[in-house]
Amino acid sequence: MVVTRFAPSPTGYLHIGGLRTALFSYLWAKKNGGKFFLRIEDTDKARNSVEAAEAILRAFEWLGLEHDGEIIYQSRRDDIYAAYIKQLLDEGKAYRCYMSKEELDALRETQMANKERAKYDGRYRDFNGIPPEGRDSVIRIKSPLSGEIIVRDGVKGDVVFRAEDILDDFVIARSDGSPTYNFVVAVDDSLMGVTEVIRGDDHLSNTPKQIVVYEALGFALPKFNHVPMIHNSEGKKLSKRDGATDVMAYKDMGYTPEALLNFLVRLGWSHGDQEIFSMDEMIELFNPKDINRSASIYNTEKLDWLSSHYIKNMSNDKLAKLLEFYGLALTSHDKKEILLDALKDRAKTIKELANLIGEIVVAPENYDEATMTKAFKGEAVDVLKAFMIKINSSNELHLPSDYHHLMEEVVKEMEVGFGKIGQPLRVALLGKLSGPALDSVMAIIGKDETLQRISKALSAHSSI
RNA sequence: GGCCCCGUCGUCUAGCGGUAAGGAUCCAUGGUUUUCAUCCAUGUUACAGGAGUUCGAUUCUCCUCGGGGUCACCA
Numbered sequence: 001m002v003v004t005r006f007a008p009s010p011t012g013y014l015h016i017g018g019l020r021t022a023l024f025s026y027l028w029a030k031k032n033g034g035k036f037f038l039r040i041e042d043t044d045k046a047r048n049s050v051e052a053a054e055a056i057l058r059a060f061e062w063l064g065l066e067h068d069g070e071i072i073y074q075s076r077r078d079d080i081y082a083a084y085i086k087q088l089l090d091e092g093k094a095y096r097c098y099m100s101k102e103e104l105d106a107l108r109e110t111q112m113a114n115k116e117r118a119k120y121d122g123r124y125r126d127f128n129g130i131p132p133e134g135r136d137s138v139i140r141i142k143s144p145l146s147g148e149i150i151v152r153d154g155v156k157g158d159v160v161f162r163a164e165d166i167l168d169d170f171v172i173a174r175s176d177g178s179p180t181y182n183f184v185v186a187v188d189d190s191l192m193g194v195t196e197v198i199r200g201d202d203h204l205s206n207t208p209k210q211i212v213v214y215e216a217l218g219f220a221l222p223k224f225n226h227v228p229m230i231h232n233s234e235g236k237k238l239s240k241r242d243g244a245t246d247v248m249a250y251k252d253m254g255y256t257p258e259a260l261l262n263f264l265v266r267l268g269w270s271h272g273d274q275e276i277f278s279m280d281e282m283i284e285l286f287n288p289k290d291i292n293r294s295a296s297i298y299n300t301e302k303l304d305w306l307s308s309h310y311i312k313n314m315s316n317d318k319l320a321k322l323l324e325f326y327g328l329a330l331t332s333h334d335k336k337e338i339l340l341d342a343l344k345d346r347a348k349t350i351k352e353l354a355n356l357i358g359e360i361v362v363a364p365e366n367y368d369e370a371t372m373t374k375a376f377k378g379e380a381v382d383v384l385k386a387f388m389i390k391i392n393s394s395n396e397l398h399l400p401s402d403y404h405h406l407m408e409e410v411v412k413e414m415e416v417g418f419g420k421i422g423q424p425l426r427v428a429l430l431g432k433l434s435g436p437a438l439d440s441v442m443a444i445i446g447k448d449e450t451l452q453r454i455s456k457a458l459s460a461h462s463s464i
Numbered sequence: 465g466g467c468c469c470c471g472u473c474g475u476c477u478a479g480c481g482g483u484a485a486g487g488a489u490c491c492a493u494g495g496u497u498u499u500c501a502u503c504c505a506u507g508u509u510a511c512a513g514g515a516g517u518u519c520g521a522u523u524c525u526c527c528u529c530g531g532g533g534u535c536a537c538c539a
Contacts, residue, residue, distance in 0.1 A: 166466090298475095
């Protein structure tokens with residue numbers, strides 16, 4: 001069975017990069033009928049917060065990415081880690097190191113001065129004397145001093161590291177006894193039965209250390225897939241300072257989960273020329289072997305396009321539901337269909353859609369003089385007056401087509417082009433020179449409101 | 465700096481020794497539309513550079529250059 005996981009540290013909100021690796025992990029598990037687990041890496045008591053953990057969970061909920069099983073919190077697993085550390089100690093695969101912070105710093109300084117790589121010199125590796133008085137100790141793991149560590153990566157291929165270049169006996173337990181990252185990751189991934197690790201390639205150089213832990217503990221290695229970073233426009237790793245990287249900010253901006261997920265799945269992954277993927281298709285088609293090797297630059301142009309695509313093709317019922325987030329109660333509104341049909345092609349986001357609705361429903365406060373002058377040329381006033389008479393004498397006005405017929409009649413009778421009524425009418429109804437189809441607008445606001453707006457515009461025009 | 469990864473249109477990408485280097489987005493132009501948007505059509509723009517290997521390289525190898533990541537008692 002394929003088991004994947006997403007393992008964020010709760011130091012802040014869920015951001016775009018994290019979400020993408022989570023999505024990849026989720027898709028791969030689902031595709032294989034496997035499990036997708038969530039693990040909260042909260043071993044750093046100083047930097048973690050429960051609020052951050054909750055925010056991450058809320059984001060998953062919004063996006064509809066469901067994890068399997070119970071969420072694992074590393075902070076509650078101290079006993080487990082302690083047992084494995086003891087095991088390594090007992091087996092002689094790890095040891096206590098009594099080096100002080102100052103000694104370590106001094107060592108590093110001399111190494112740097114000699115242009116050597118800063119690394120622990122192993123001075124306590126085979127120590128079995130009497131520990132220095134009153135000195136705290138950390139626990140270090142015995143790493144191979146020579147040879148190669150090969151990371152067999154599904155994305156990058158085999159990556160070879162020389163032990164002497166990158167390894168030393170790194171700390172697996174701090175002086176307060178708490179275990180460190182590279183240790184707990186290996187232990188947890190193994191205990192959780194994770195078969196495929198999908199994570200950012202900023203972890204690639206950590207992987208040899210984790211492999212050391214796996215091997216010391218006799219655990220089988222999972223398959224690694226290191227996904228390239230998402231860069232900002234400066235070409236640097238996307239960070240929380242880059243603005244708008246909080247996943248939930250996209251909800252506030254009016255993007256839908258399907259648009260965001262579709263956008264992210266195509267960042268660093270592709271399936272031929274296909275751009276639009278439903279969740280089912282993503283699950284069907286995703287495979288880590290198709291992940292790109294190179295980093296991509298984060299740019300939301302395509303997100304906007306996807307977002308408008310999804311809005312255009314969404315049912316009015318669903319749109320009405322999403323609009324509730326912006327305080328609009330349309331679900332059982334009698335003009336819902338006309339309204340949304342008229343506007344769904346025009347909005348990039350749900351928020352924009354909400355604004356567009358507002359622009360129709362709320363009558364223009366006042367009329368801009370320049371706009372009015374531009375629209376009210378020639379016989380505009382007469383045409384509008386004739387149109388008002390038409391409306392007044394019509395009783396069954398409900399659909400856009402009802403109003404459309406009226407407009408046609410007027411231009412025919414007055415012997416003018418359609419533009420002669422369109423421009424002034426649009427300004428009268430909406431207060432501006434562009435906007436949705438007028439017949440729809442009138443059907444939405446109704447006969448009385450239509451007449452009111454036209455006469456208001458007419459009197460505003462006469463006082464210019 | 466050591467180690468590692470990466471390098472196709474501005475951006476997201478297809479390509480897996482022989483292609484007029486394809487798609488999408490963006491931008492521009494034209495058409496449709498009473499307007500704007502949508503939609504449709506058309507167009508501009510790319511293999512970082514240099515050596516090899518080969519009959520033939522965007523594709524394979526090496527070097528250079530460029531970019532990124534990582535080097536903790538953070539995760």
